[in-house]
Structure formats: structure tokens, C-alpha cells
Amino acid sequence: MNTIHSASVLRASEGVVFFIFGATGDLARRKLFPALYSMYREGKLAENFAVIGLARRSRSNEQFRHDLHASIQEFCRYKADGDDNWGTFSDHFHYMSLDINHVDGFVQLRGLADKLDEQFQIGGNRLFYLALAPELFGSVSYNLKSGGLLQAEGWKRLVIEKPFGYDLASAEKLNEQIREVFREEEVYRIDHYLGKEMVQNIEVVRFANAFFEPLWNNKYIANIQITLSETVGVEERGGYYDHSGALRDMGQNHMLQMVTMMAMEPPSRLHPEDIRDEKVKVLRSLRAYMTDEDVQANVVRGQYAAGMHKGKPLPAYRAEEAVPPDSNTETYFAARVYVDNFRWAGVPFYVRTGKRLPAKTTEVVVEFKNMPDNIYFSQKTSLEPNLLVFRVNPNEGIYLKMNAKRPGSQWGIIPIAMDFTQSAEAGINTPEAYERLLYDAARGDSTYFTRWDEVALAWKFVDRIEQAWKNGRGELYLYPAGSWGPTPATELLDRDGFRWWPVNGQREGEVVWVSSAVEGKEPH
Numbered sequence: 001m002n003t004i005h006s007a008s009v010l011r012a013s014e015g016v017v018f019f020i021f022g023a024t025g026d027l028a029r030r031k032l033f034p035a036l037y038s039m040y041r042e043g044k045l046a047e048n049f050a051v052i053g054l055a056r057r058s059r060s061n062e063q064f065r066h067d068l069h070a071s072i073q074e075f076c077r078y079k080a081d082g083d084d085n086w087g088t089f090s091d092h093f094h095y096m097s098l099d100i101n102h103v104d105g106f107v108q109l110r111g112l113a114d115k116l117d118e119q120f121q122i123g124g125n126r127l128f129y130l131a132l133a134p135e136l137f138g139s140v141s142y143n144l145k146s147g148g149l150l151q152a153e154g155w156k157r158l159v160i161e162k163p164f165g166y167d168l169a170s171a172e173k174l175n176e177q178i179r180e181v182f183r184e185e186e187v188y189r190i191d192h193y194l195g196k197e198m199v200q201n202i203e204v205v206r207f208a209n210a211f212f213e214p215l216w217n218n219k220y221i222a223n224i225q226i227t228l229s230e231t232v233g234v235e236e237r238g239g240y241y242d243h244s245g246a247l248r249d250m251g252q253n254h255m256l257q258m259v260t261m262m263a264m265e266p267p268s269r270l271h272p273e274d275i276r277d278e279k280v281k282v283l284r285s286l287r288a289y290m291t292d293e294d295v296q297a298n299v300v301r302g303q304y305a306a307g308m309h310k311g312k313p314l315p316a317y318r319a320e321e322a323v324p325p326d327s328n329t330e331t332y333f334a335a336r337v338y339v340d341n342f343r344w345a346g347v348p349f350y351v352r353t354g355k356r357l358p359a360k361t362t363e364v365v366v367e368f369k370n371m372p373d374n375i376y377f378s379q380k381t382s383l384e385p386n387l388l389v390f391r392v393n394p395n396e397g398i399y400l401k402m403n404a405k406r407p408g409s410q411w412g413i414i415p416i417a418m419d420f421t422q423s424a425e426a427g428i429n430t431p432e433a434y435e436r437l438l439y440d441a442a443r444g445d446s447t448y449f450t451r452w453d454e455v456a457l458a459w460k461f462v463d464r465i466e467q468a469w470k471n472g473r474g475e476l477y478l479y480p481a482g483s484w485g486p487t488p489a490t491e492l493l494d495r496d497g498f499r500w501w502p503v504n505g506q507r508e509g510e511v512v513w514v515s516s517a518v519e520g521k522e523p524h
């Protein structure tokens with residue numbers, strides 16, 4: 001096998017049967033099959049594994065393996081063409097057409113699973129991946145049990161996709177249905193942002209560096225800014241999205257998870273439950289917006305109107321397929337959030353996300369407080385604050401902005417940047433989020449999956465905002481597609497004397513200091 005890393009540094013998962021529900025869908029094609037193949041190529045997948053693809057439409061094993069090949073060619077960082085072991089790998093994949101509403105099919109599925117279990121000596125370990133609409137989670141869980149699929153020896157795990165409910169009430173209902181069949185420890189709720197390399201790196205940078213952790217509090221940090229911007233519109237997902245909106249689609253999950261990663265206390269042990277306990281404490285400390293006026297003052301909602309990106313005209317959200325022409329769904333939101341605990345009292349976390357913004361970026365900016373006014377410097381120049389930036393996407397890296405003397409004999413202070421681009425070092429070998437998460441689920445590490453109490457608290461926070469909007473508080477501002485969102489989002493920071501830092505790449509007027517000194521270089 002053509003392995004990139006030495007297998008000795010990696011632990012292969014135990015033997016397992018993966019049941020992929022929704023195997024003919026987009027997620028399986030773009031993410032799950034490529035993830036399984038990368039794991040295989042890197043020795044992270046045990047030889048004794050099997051994959052059963054499940055969906056309603058009929059398909060032979062050969063067709064299924066053909067689709068698998070095509071998906072890997074198109075979306076995987078390793079290619080199937082030229083792999084001498086392709087046949088051995090693809091022989092582990094089987095397909096079965098299944099009507100998930102009837103238990104009979106599940107009984108038949110049990111027969112297939114038992115057979116593969118014996119053939120590949122798997123020992124009964126089963127991972128059920130539901131790449132399905134959440135309304136189906138309950139009945140699938142129930143039928144897995146009734147069909148006898150949970151009876152084999154070995155562990156059972158249920159991996160489910162977001163959205164986990166529509167609000168707290170529906171999430172509770174969904175959770176109850178699942179919990180009738182699976183224990184909380186067996187449920188792996190995906191938030192793919194937690195599988196991103198640089199999101200995971202936040203805790204390492206915070207807790208492994210002497211020069212950050214002592215400053216990581218309200219004495220030294222002025223504010224934290226989290227931007228999850230997208231250039232795409234709603235594409236073909238208008239039906240789902242119009243029912244959801246940006247706050248539910250990105251805020252309840254990815255955004256709040258990033259806030260927890262930035263704000264959590266160091267866990268007492270690197271144990272999944274200890275880490276998740278710390279994240280829950282952050283969610284519990286989020287300052288709830290008590291009144292509709294609070295929501296109005298702290299949260300801005302927007303929707304894209306027609307606009308332009310890179311010279312190309314773009315349609316308005318209301319003109320997108322499956323979106324009602326009078327829709328009031330937000331495609332953008334920005335908010336000022338407070339974590340009311342000892343460490344973060346008074347530090348605003350500004351968050352924003354939107355579709356049809358000018359850049360696809362995920363970045364977290366930590367803005368440090370200014371140095372005390374130093375006459376010696378301030379007579380000559382105004383000092384820019386220090387920034388620490390986690391670049392999650394599209395480039396992965398860490399960026400640190402500081403002040404230094406202008407090189408040469410002319411006196412002056414200029415901002416310089418230390419810029420570490422991880423993607424340049426690790427290149428295409430950085431595992432994709434789904435790859436990491438599937439590997440973690442297969443070996444029983446739930447650290448980067450969301451626990452029920454996290455989900456519930458996040459919904460509680462979001463529901464309050466949704467309620468105020470429903471009560472008519474929170475004007476919907478239109479912004480041109482291809483712009484950075486509605487103006488009130490800028491005012492949100494203006495009022496506090498801050499501004500959004502530009503995202504994506506180098507900041508204007510800075511000298512980048514990668515590894516060597518900048519002697520003689522002028523800022524551009």
C-alpha cells in the first residue's frame with residue numbers, strides 16, 4: 001500500500017462495519033468516501049472493515065463501487081487511479097437498497113451485516129452514519145434496534161449530521177427518540193468545524209505557549225472577532241436554508257463552538273468529557289439577551305440583494321431557486337456576545353457570518369489592548385494594537401501582528417507580521433475535517449463531537465434571538481451580494497471604539513516577517 005506516513009505513528013481503528021445511510025447523496029460522495037479512502041491510504045483504517053452503503057434507490061455493488069471510484073477521483077486528496085490496491089479496498093464496499101421506514105429491510109440488513117462481519121472478522125463493531133434529514137434519525141434508530149442490528153457483540157456508535165433540531169424543543173424531541181436506543185456516549189454529533197485543523201489548533205496554541213495563556217483574559221484582550229464568510233449563495237439548498245437562516249445554519253453550531261474553543265478554561269485532563277465540560281461552562285456563561293431590545297442592540301441581521309462579485313452579476317437571495325420572493329430569512333448575521341465569567345467579563349466577542357460575501361474565510365482575530373500611552377512613541381506615531389489571528393480557511397495558519405522599528409535610519413514604528421502558513425508546510429496532506437472526525441468516531445474519541453448539553457445550551461441562546469426576531473425586533477437589512485454585509489454590523493463595533501479587521505491574507509501596510517529579519521524592507 002502506498003502509505004504517506006509511517007503506519008507506526010498512527011493507530012488504525014479497530015475492525016468496524018460502517019453503515020452509510022444516504023450513500024447516494026452529496027455528503028457521502030464529496031466527504032465520506034474520500035475520507036474513508038484517505039484513512040485507508042494512511043493506515044488509519046483497519047484491514048478488517050466493511051462499508052454498507054444504504055439508500056432508497058437500487059444499485060448493484062458494481063455500480064456502487066464505480067460511483068465510489070468517481071467520488072475519490074474527484075474529491076479525495078489521494079487518487080484511486082494507479083492504486084494497485086484499489087480492488088482490495090473497493091471489495092469492502094457493499095450496497096443495499098433500503099426503505100428506512102420499514103423494519104423488514106433492517107432485518108435483511110442485519111443478515112448482510114452479520115455476513116460481512118464474519119467474512120472480515122470484524123467482531124460486531126458497528127458505526128451507523130446518518131447522512132440523512134434529521135426527521136429520520138428517530139425512526140432509523142428505532143428500526144436499527146427492532147431489526148436486531150444492535151445485538152451483535154462489540155461497540156455500536158451513531159454518527160449524526162447537523163442540523164440537530166430546529167430549536168430547543170425540536171432538538172429535545174429528537175434527542176429523546178435517539179436516546180431510547182443509544183446511550184449518550186454512543187452518539188457522535190458532527191460539527192465539521194471541530195474537525196478543522198486550525199480549530200483544533202486553537203487549544204494547542206492557547207495552552208502550550210507561555211506568551212499567550214497569561215494574557216488570555218480581560219486584562220489584556222480588547223475583543224475577539226470571529227468571521228465565517230462565504231462567497232457562495234444558497235445554491236440548490238434554498239428550500240432547507242429558507243427555513244433555517246444563517247443563525248441556525250452557522251450560528252447555533254459552528255460559530256458558538258468556535259467561541260467555546262477560544263474562551264474555555266484549560267481542562268484538567270485531555271479527556272473528551274473534561275474538554276466538553278469546559279466548553280459547556282462557556283455556553284452556560286453566555287450572556288442571554290434578556291429583552292427584545294437587547295437582541296436588537298446586539299444582533300444585526302441581513303439578506304443579500306443582487307450584486308456583483310469579481311465582475312460577475314449575482315442574483316438576490318429572493319430570486320434564488322426554492323426561495324419565496326418575499327422571504328425574510330437572514331443570510332447574514334453579526335452579533336456582540338459576552339461570556340460573563342471571571343476571565344472574560346467585559347470582553348466583547350464579535351461574530352459574523354454570511355453568504356455572498358467577498359471572500360471565503362474563516363478567521364479568528366484576537367485584538368490585544370493597547371499599551372499604556374507612551375509619550376515617547378505617541379508623539380511620533382499612533383500604535384496599532386497587537387493581533388493574533390487564527391486562519392482556519394482557506395489558508396491554514398497563524399498570524400501575529402506587532403509593532404517594530406522601521407528599518408533604517410529614519411525613525412518610526414511600523415506594524416510587522418509573523419505569518420505561519422501551515423498549508424504551505426503540510427500542503428495537501430492536511431487531513432480534511434471529515435477524515436479526522438470519521439477516524440475519531442471509528443476509534444471512539446468523542447472530543448470533537450458535540451455533547452447533548454452543548455447542543456441544548458446553544459439552542460437556548462439562539463432561540464432567544466429568534467424569538468425577538470419573530471416579535472418583529474431586528475430589522476432585516478439588505479446588502480449587495482459581494483459586499484461585506486449591512487452597515488449596522490460595522491456600527492456594532494464602532495460604538496465600542498473598534499472595527500472589523502480585514503480578513504484573508506496580509507493586512508495593508510504591514511511588513512511580513514516569516515522567518516528572517518526585515519532589514520532594509522519598506523512597508524508596502
Ligand code: BG6
Binds near residue numbers: 192249362
Ligand atoms: C454547513 C452549512 O454546516 O457549513 C453551510 O450548512 C455552509 O451552509 C457550510 O456552507 C460551510 O462549511 P465550510 O467548511 O465550507 O466552511
